[in-house]
Amino acid sequence: MAIYLDHNATTPLRAEVREAMAPYLGYLDGVFGNASSVHAFGREAAKGLNGARERVAAALGCAPEEIVFTGCGTEADNLAIKGVAYAHRGNHIITTSIEHHAVLHTCQYLERRGFSVTYLPVDGHGLVDPDDVQKAITERTSLVSVMHANNEVGTIQPIAEIGRITRERGVVFHTDAVQSFGKLPTQVDELCVDLLTLSAHKIYGPKGVGALYVRRGTRLEALLHGGHHEHGLRAGTENVAGIVGLGRAAELAMAEMEEEGRRVTALRERLWEGIAANLKGVRRNGHPTRALPNTLNVCFEYLEGEAILMGLDAQGIAVSTGSACTSDVLEPSHVLLAMGVPPLIAQGSVRFSLGRGTTDQEIDDVLEAVTGIVQPLQAASPLFVEEMGV
Numbered sequence: 001m002a003i004y005l006d007h008n009a010t011t012p013l014r015a016e017v018r019e020a021m022a023p024y025l026g027y028l029d030g031v032f033g034n035a036s037s038v039h040a041f042g043r044e045a046a047k048g049l050n051g052a053r054e055r056v057a058a059a060l061g062c063a064p065e066e067i068v069f070t071g072c073g074t075e076a077d078n079l080a081i082k083g084v085a086y087a088h089r090g091n092h093i094i095t096t097s098i099e100h101h102a103v104l105h106t107c108q109y110l111e112r113r114g115f116s117v118t119y120l121p122v123d124g125h126g127l128v129d130p131d132d133v134q135k136a137i138t139e140r141t142s143l144v145s146v147m148h149a150n151n152e153v154g155t156i157q158p159i160a161e162i163g164r165i166t167r168e169r170g171v172v173f174h175t176d177a178v179q180s181f182g183k184l185p186t187q188v189d190e191l192c193v194d195l196l197t198l199s200a201h202k203i204y205g206p207k208g209v210g211a212l213y214v215r216r217g218t219r220l221e222a223l224l225h226g227g228h229h230e231h232g233l234r235a236g237t238e239n240v241a242g243i244v245g246l247g248r249a250a251e252l253a254m255a256e257m258e259e260e261g262r263r264v265t266a267l268r269e270r271l272w273e274g275i276a277a278n279l280k281g282v283r284r285n286g287h288p289t290r291a292l293p294n295t296l297n298v299c300f301e302y303l304e305g306e307a308i309l310m311g312l313d314a315q316g317i318a319v320s321t322g323s324a325c326t327s328d329v330l331e332p333s334h335v336l337l338a339m340g341v342p343p344l345i346a347q348g349s350v351r352f353s354l355g356r357g358t359t360d361q362e363i364d365d366v367l368e369a370v371t372g373i374v375q376p377l378q379a380a381s382p383l384f385v386e387e388m389g390v
């Protein structure tokens with residue numbers, strides 16, 4: 001048995017995407033030119049690049065010129081945050097305490113370089129309060145960066161409300177939409193954002209390709225210097241095959257978003273209802289309605305999420321935990337801690353992230369496996385027995 005429920009970490013490449021990429025992989029009998037070259041070989045590559053730019057722009061409701069292709073979502077986050085920080089006089093940045101490390105560690109880096117950063121709190125469901133953004137903005141604020149949907153618990157932030165505030169105050173607004181792109185509507189004008197990050201490998205595209213939407217007129221400093229690629233914002237010969245793959249993956253995700261969203265939501269609810277019916281001491285993390293369709297985060301109280309992960313892995317089932325292994329110590333998830341989950345409970349969290357391949361049968365199999373693994377762990381946990389009185 002092999003069941004993959006870790007789609008928020010990465011997804012498999014779709015057959016249609018591989019097909020679209022194949023002519024651009026760089027073989028002699030395909031398209032191998034440098035997209036910046038003037039000759040026919042270059043023009044062929046540029047055609048692939050332009051087509052992908054149009055497809056990604058269509059998915060975001062922006063102009064193709066506003067798309068900058070990057071080497072990954074992490075790079076797009078770095079370009080947005082450092083790019084704005086370096087291009088503006090103000091040295092204050094506002095973000096949240098539940099961002100992906102691509103944002104958090106970039107902000108922490110800038111703090112070490114003399115910038116000041118405000119990390120906004122979230123409520124018990126993982127929601128940021130737009131009023132907190134309003135109050136945190138000062139004369140010195142150059143950037144607000146708030147993720148669209150959280151990768152661990154799936155909570156969707158009130159991006160448009162925050163965007164209206166930043167626009168009124170004249171502050172650049174970035175959102176990391178890596179988890180929402182392809183799963184939720186991400187029209188940049190409706191979201192009211194100036195910068196938006198996305199990544200191909202989270203939407204059944206290839207690894208090592210991302211993009212940053214840059215609203216026309218947004219002042220941004222490049223991080224990579226060299227040729228005049230990507231409107232001077234990202235030097236380096238473009239990964240044409242990867243970018244073509246991103247374009248195709250985006251197009252397919254948009255076409256299937258609604259139906260696939262409904263399908264995985266039903267599967268996710270079925271998984272949660274089964275877990276809640278079979279087991280004591282479980283709690284669901286995240287927002288009851290403002291949530292990604294595919295993400296279920298559960299705390300198994302007084303257990304170690306890692307133990308459950310490894311038990312499932314031994315049966316061929318892939319899930320993840322929010323905890324990061326730093327110097328052999330298990331740190332509970334920064335997202336759950338920010339949501340006010342006690343550290344001892346947060347340790348027991350497991351994330352199930354469903355995807356296109358997930359079936360009813362798989363959900364039933366996972367449910368059976370989880371129950372079979374968790375019950376003996378609970379019986380062997382003195383803390384669980386003591387707290388639950390069983």
Ligand SMILES: *Cc1c(COP(=O)(O)O)cnc(C)c1O
Nearest residue numbers: 072073074100102151178179199
């Ligand atoms: C995966 C992810 C990233 C990083 O994207 P890469 O392409 O893997 O660098 C950034 N933000 C969020 C929310 C993610 O889930």
